[in-house]
Amino acid sequence: xxxxFALGGVHPHDHKISAGAAIEDFPVxxxxxxxxxxxxxxxxxxxxxxxxxxxxxxxxxxxxxxxSACIHSSVSGTVASIEPVADxxxxxxxTIIIDVEGDEWEPSIDRxxxxxxxxxxxKEEILKRIADCGIVGLGGxxxxxxxxxxxxxxxxxxxxxxNGAECEPYLTSDHRIMLEMPEQILIGARLMMKALDVKKCFxxxxxxxxxxxASLRRFSSEYPEIEVVSLKKKYPQGGxxxxxxxxxxxxxxxxxxxxxxxAVVQNCGTALAVYEAVQKNKPLFEGIVTITGDCTEQQxxxxxxxxxxxxxxxxxxxxxxxxxxxxxxxxxxxxxxVANIEAASVKSTSALLVLTxxxxxxxxxxxxxxxxxxxxxxxxxxxxxxxxxxxxVSRMDELEANRVQDCIECGCCLYTCPAQLPLLDNIRxxxxxxxxxxxxxxxx
Amino acid sequence: xxxxxVSPAPHIYSAENTRRIMMDVLIALAPSLLxxxxxxxxxxxxxxxxGALTCVGVEYVIQKYLLxxxxxxxxxxxxxxxxLLALNLPPNSPWWLMLIGSIVxxxxxxxxxxxxxxxxxxxALVGRVFLLISFPVLMTDWTIPESWFxxxxxxxxxxxxxxxxxxGLAQGLSVEEILANSLDLSYFQMLFVKTGGSVGEVxxxxxxxxxxxxLFRRVIRPHIPVTIFLTIALFSGIFWLIDPNQxxxxxxxxxxxxVLIGSIFMATDYVTSPMTxxxxxxxxxxxxxxxxxxxxxxxxxxxxxxxxxxMNSVVPLINKYIKPARFAxxxxxx
Ligand code: SF4
Ligand code: SF4
Numbered sequence: 001x002x003x004x005f006a007l008g009g010v011h012p013h014d015h016k017i018s019a020g021a022a023i024e025d026f027p028v029x030x031x032x033x034x035x036x037x038x039x040x041x042x043x044x045x046x047x048x049x050x051x052x053x054x055x056x057x058x059x060x061x062x063x064x065x066x067x068s069a070c071i072h073s074s075v076s077g078t079v080a081s082i083e084p085v086a087d088x089x090x091x092x093x094x095t096i097i098i099d100v101e102g103d104e105w106e107p108s109i110d111r112x113x114x115x116x117x118x119x120x121x122x123k124e125e126i127l128k129r130i131a132d133c134g135i136v137g138l139g140g141x142x143x144x145x146x147x148x149x150x151x152x153x154x155x156x157x158x159x160x161x162x163n164g165a166e167c168e169p170y171l172t173s174d175h176r177i178m179l180e181m182p183e184q185i186l187i188g189a190r191l192m193m194k195a196l197d198v199k200k201c202f203x204x205x206x207x208x209x210x211x212x213x214a215s216l217r218r219f220s221s222e223y224p225e226i227e228v229v230s231l232k233k234k235y236p237q238g239g240x241x242x243x244x245x246x247x248x249x250x251x252x253x254x255x256x257x258x259x260x261x262x263a264v265v266q267n268c269g270t271a272l273a274v275y276e277a278v279q280k281n282k283p284l285f286e287g288i289v290t291i292t293g294d295c296t297e298q299q300x301x302x303x304x305x306x307x308x309x310x311x312x313x314x315x316x317x318x319x320x321x322x323x324x325x326x327x328x329x330x331x332x333x334x335x336x337x338v339a340n341i342e343a344a345s346v347k348s349t350s351a352l353l354v355l356t357x358x359x360x361x362x363x364x365x366x367x368x369x370x371x372x373x374x375x376x377x378x379x380x381x382x383x384x385x386x387x388x389x390x391x392x393v394s395r396m397d398e399l400e401a402n403r404v405q406d407c408i409e410c411g412c413c414l415y416t417c418p419a420q421l422p423l424l425d426n427i428r429x430x431x432x433x434x435x436x437x438x439x440x441x442x443x444x
Numbered sequence: 445x446x447x448x449x450v451s452p453a454p455h456i457y458s459a460e461n462t463r464r465i466m467m468d469v470l471i472a473l474a475p476s477l478l479x480x481x482x483x484x485x486x487x488x489x490x491x492x493x494x495g496a497l498t499c500v501g502v503e504y505v506i507q508k509y510l511l512x513x514x515x516x517x518x519x520x521x522x523x524x525x526x527x528l529l530a531l532n533l534p535p536n537s538p539w540w541l542m543l544i545g546s547i548v549x550x551x552x553x554x555x556x557x558x559x560x561x562x563x564x565x566x567x568a569l570v571g572r573v574f575l576l577i578s579f580p581v582l583m584t585d586w587t588i589p590e591s592w593f594x595x596x597x598x599x600x601x602x603x604x605x606x607x608x609x610x611x612g613l614a615q616g617l618s619v620e621e622i623l624a625n626s627l628d629l630s631y632f633q634m635l636f637v638k639t640g641g642s643v644g645e646v647x648x649x650x651x652x653x654x655x656x657x658x659l660f661r662r663v664i665r666p667h668i669p670v671t672i673f674l675t676i677a678l679f680s681g682i683f684w685l686i687d688p689n690q691x692x693x694x695x696x697x698x699x700x701x702x703v704l705i706g707s708i709f710m711a712t713d714y715v716t717s718p719m720t721x722x723x724x725x726x727x728x729x730x731x732x733x734x735x736x737x738x739x740x741x742x743x744x745x746x747x748x749x750x751x752x753x754x755m756n757s758v759v760p761l762i763n764k765y766i767k768p769a770r771f772a773x774x775x776x777x778x
Contacts, residue, residue, distance in 0.1 A: 007771055012456060089450075169456070241771065254772035326449040332456040339450045360455050366462050366519060367561040372719040373460070376665070381770035383719065406772060411454030418460040419561075425452055 002207060004232035005242035008379035010412045012235055012333065014208060015169045018292045018299035023176050025303050026289075026316065028103055032075050032307030033085055033344035034060065036094040039142045041067030046096055052079045057106035057283050060096055069144045070134035074285035074305035076104040088310070088329055088336060088343040095344075098307070109282045115183055116279035119191060126195045126278055133277035134284050134347070139163055139238065139267035140334065142348040145274065148266070149195045151259045157196045158262035161247050162189050162271055164205040164212065165231060165238040168331025171351050173288040174268050176301045178205065178212035181272060183219050188271030189226055191278050196264055201226045202247040203268070206233045235333060236410040240265045242379055254406050255438075269350070284347050289313070293354030295321040307344045313352050314341075326360045328353040333411050366419045374413040374423060380406045384413035384423045391430030396437060404431045405438060462560075466520035468663045472654035473527055473709065479647045484535040488643050491530040494539045498546035499526030506555045521560045525549050528568040528709055531644025532702070532749075533575070536587045541579060545571035565756045566716045569749050576749070586641070606701040606739070606746060609692055618689040644705050651704040658708070667724035668717060668731075669707040673698050675732025683740070703735065706748035716756045723759075723766040730755045 037043040044061030048054060054073040061071030077100040084092035105111060121129065131146040151157055162185075166174040178185060189201050205213050207230050216228045229247055236242055241252045243265055250261040258265050266274075269288065276282040285306050292299040297318025304313070310327065314320050320327075320341075327338040330351055338352075345352075374384035382403055390399045407427055414424040480488040503522040507515045517523075529545050549571030557563040576583045584607075612622035644651070658664045677694035684691045697703070711717060711731055718727050731751045738747030 007769065010458070012458070245771075251771060251773045253774045253776040254770075256772075256776035260776055326451075326455060328455055333454045335453060335455065337450040337452070337455065338448060341448065355455060357449075360449065362451070362457065363461065366516065367559065369462055369465075369521075369561050369714050370719065371465070371714040375719050375768050376721075378768070379771065381768045381772075383768060385719065402767075403770065403772075406770070409453075415454050415456065416458050416460065418462050418465055420457065420461065424454070428452065 002230060002232040003204075003246050004234050005237060005245040005379060007381050008377045008412060009234040009236065009242075010377050010415055011233065012169050012415065014233075015294065016172050016175070016208070017170070017294065018172045018290050018301055019175055019209075021172070021176075021298075021300045023180055023288055023301045023303055026305065026308065026313075028075055028100055028305060029308060029312055030100050031080070032098050032100065032305060033309065034071060034074065034096045034098065034307040035085070035087060035344065035346055036061050036071060036096070037087075038071060038306070038346040038348070039067075039069040039136045039144055041065065041069070041144065043094060044068055044071045046082050046094070048079050048082075048096065050079050050081055053077070054079060054098060055104050055106050057109050057285060059283075067144060067147065069136050070132060070283070072134055072283035072285045073098060074307050075100045077101040086340045086343060088338045088340055090339045110280040115187070117183075117187060119187070119194060119279075121191070121194075121278055123195050123197065126191050126274075129278045129281075130195070130274055133273075133282065135270065135273045135277055136284070136347055137267060138269035138273065138287065138348050138350065139265075140330065140348065140350075142346075145266070145270055148264060149192060151196070151264070155259045156262070157198050157259060157264045158200070159248055159264075160189065160193050160196055160198050160201040161243055161258075161263050161265045162201060162203040162226075162268050163238050163240075163243055163265055164203055164209075164216075164268040165243060166209070167206060167233070167235045167237040168333050168335075169235075170292050170353050171290055171331050172292070173290045173301055173350050175209050175212050177272055177288055178209070178268060179215050182212075182215045184275045185268050185271045186216065186219050186223050186226055187279065188273070188275035189266075190223060191274050192264075192266060192271065193225065198264075199225060203228045204231050204237070204243055204247050205229070206231050206237060208233045236379060236408070236412065239379065239408050239410060241408065254403065287345075287347060287349065289345065289349055290351040290353075291317045292351065293317075293321070293324065293356075294359070295323050295356050296354050297321070304345060304349070306347055306349075309342050309344045310338055310352055311341045313345065314354070321354065321356075323356045324354045325357045326355040328355065332360075333415065334409070362422070363420045365421055368419050368421060371418060373416050373418065377412040377416045379410060379412060380408055382407060384417075384427060385421075387427045387430060388421060388423045391426040394430070394433070396430075396434055399430045400434050400437070404434050407431050462519045462521070465663055466524050468658065468661045469524050469709070470520065470527060472657045472663070473524075473531065473644070475650035475653045476531060476644045476647065476705070477527070479650045480531070480535070480643045483646050484643060487535055487537075488530075490539055491533060491535075491537060491542050491643060492527055494542040495526035495530035495546050496523045497526070498543050499523065499529070499550045502547055502550040503555065503559075506551065507559070511555075516560065519560065522550055522554075525554070525567045525571075528644075529571045531705065532568065532572045532642050532710075534583060534586055535643050536585055537582060541575060541582055544578075545575045548574045561715055563715055564760065565753055566710055566713045569710055569753055569756075573749055573753060613690065619692060620689065641700070642702060642705070645702060648699050648704055651708055655704075655708045658712075664712040665721065665724065667721055668711050668728045671725050671728025672703070672707040672711060672732045672735075675729045676703060676736055679733060679736040697736070697739070701735075701739070701746040702748050706752060707731070710749075711752050711755075716759060718759055718762045718766065720763075720766055720768040722768070723762040726762055726766060727755050727759065730758065 085095035328335040553567040553570035734751035
């Protein structure tokens with residue numbers, strides 16, 4: 001039997017319409033908007049000023065603390081302005097606006113097609129390159145990668161796990177890179193193994209991408225320390241805790257991190273970025289993005305420079321269709337709804353998804369019919385119907401006792417509920433409050 | 445600029461809804477319904493139609509005129525109650541018995557608790573047990589009404605298999621003698637055409653077909669019916685092994701006395717059954733044990749209706765204390 005995680009999960013329709021579209025270079029626009037808040041942690045600080053000339057790959061933002069990251073220019077040209085610009089939710093964040101002239105790259109970047117297989121960098125050099133190139137997790141949370149690859153004192157990773165599950169419907173960017181650049185990804189994984197000092201890596205890919213699995217396995221003999229594992233298709237397989245359960249059968253303790261189960265999880269896109277950073281000297285300033293939707297004229301995969309506005313991205317697939325009502329950055333299960341269509345892409349932008357009213361409209365709610373389906377699908381073994389009820393009346397003690405803090409906000413409960421109750425909406429609020437209380441409590 | 449919809453994730457939803465689920469239950473009941481119409485003719489049709497219409501009507505009137513809330517009859521849950529109650533009555537029941545049962549089911553057992561999702565006891569079962577206590581003679585009159593199928597044949601009485609056995613045992617006969625005396629008790633008969641029993645119980649096969657459909661559509665999980673079957677099999681199996689001449693074998697116990705229709709359609713009622721898989725198992729075992737206790741030591745030959753109602757009352761407790769298997773096996777401190 002194919003491996004998967006043990007508890008819960010749902011099977012939304014795949015809709016991987018853009019799976020067959022090869023990665024194309026998105027044309028460089030005349031102006032880009034590079035946000036200084038592209039990662040978890042404090043925003044970066046600009047190191048260029050208005051009027052400065054910059055090259056592709058030049059450092060323009062430096063980290064401002066432990067949990068922060070370098071930011072590089074994705075274009076060459078002149079800094080037009082540094083000012084607060086609305087992000088996709090409409091919140092103003094400090095942004096460097098660059099007027100593009102030509103496409104002049106930093107000469108240190110190796111732009112050749114040759115695959116650099118030999119790993120010469122030491123563990124310390126690898127971590128430094130990753131930090132200097134501003135690599136952040138591309139699976140969603142944008143956690144600075146060099147921090148994740150440096151376990152806290154006393155903790156040791158046994159395994160590196162690469163997430164190639166891409167369990168969200170519609171998304172195909174990971175699929176395409178596994179298909180088109182498998183060896184680079186595997187070298188990236190080996191670099192991270194060296195940085196972590198681990199001997200074994202499991203690479204999880206869902207079975208609905210047999211071509212990607214085959215393409216990765218073609219190099220398996222050369223990299224025996226990396227095992228490509230075909231996983232049963234089930235959402236949320238790409239959730240860190242679920243992937244660890246699926247691949248090595250270990251459970252991350254409540255309130256714990258993957259490292260507490262001896263694992264470090266990295267997205268396959270991150271592995272590619274690590275390869276490019278360490279072996280090709282290329283900072284993270286562009287990424288693979290799926291632009292799709294059942295109603296868009298085309299569904300395509302692009303190599304896109306950071307800072308490209310969403311409305312310009314849409315133009316490449318025929319513009320925003322008439323019947324579109326919702327725009328999502330990321331997948332339909334966990335992505336963020338775009339309020340500001342002029343907001344620009346960031347490092348971790350993996351998809352722009354267009355949904356119609358019929359697809360995304362919430363149906364009228366009925367009473368909870370106590371079907372227990374939300375309990376059945378919850379991958380964390382919680383009781384969403386109960387948490388929903390408790391959150392609505394702010395019963396913090398009971399929410400905590402019923403482990404609302406373990407919720408990974410996967411949305412399986414809300415997705416499934418036949419009564420169409422806004423379970424996760426309420427649970428999210430309750431979880432936030434409980435976590436705040438837990439944090440303020442003195443540690444034992 | 446176009447105004448875009450902004451709401452928190454997830455952004456897509458499954459196609460499941462309450463109405464579709466209730467529709468599936470009705471579809472799952474269809475085979476049994478068709479078989480009973482074939483055997484009991486107009487009488488079965490009449491019971492089902494009166495049941496469904498009364499239940500829906502009572503819910504409508506209460507919601508619209510008494511509670512003045514939103515009318516939710518279109519979720520079909522009242523219709524399901526009506527059909528289930530009809531299938532649980534003796535085939536020869538008069539229409540007014542059905543009417544009273546339906547009023548009690550919806551008016552008392554469902555709406556006084558606040559409607560769908562709020563009631564503690566299964567409405568159809570409350571209706572049935574109310575009738576059983578108030579009209580004991582009618583509710584155990586197993587005369588088989590005339591139908592096209594047996595047109596011209598005199599109305600026959602088909603005592604339920606369990607009653608036959610209980611009576612026989614009381615007269616001092618052994619199981620073997622009872623079976624030899626009655627043509628209606630072969631397993632083939634019980635699987636396909638067992639006419640002694642309630643409207644919906646004619647064919648075990650039709651009920652199992654409905655069970656398969658419900659599982660296939662993932663409307664219910666197998667836990668409750670399967671644990672009931674296993675518990676009854678185990679419980680009766682022990683006694684049967686001790687003395688096969690005084691006790692019926694496990695298969696007989698499962699195929700008779702409403703165990704199938706009760707386990708598949710009544711015990712699995714969402715509202716009145718536990719939320720977690722573990723809770724469902726406890727609930728199923730409880731129903732199985734109580735059913736067998738009633739059959740062996742009580743005065744009613746059947747027993748599953750009471751067993752389910754008794755376990756219904758324990759469900760809130762089960763839901764409170766039986767938690768699902770949590771993902772995290774341990775909690776990290778500090
Ligand atoms: S899925 Fe919805 S209707 Fe079913 S128990 Fe959970 S909250 Fe209630
Ligand atoms: S969103 Fe939270 S409560 Fe809902 S299914 Fe996912 S983990 Fe469970």
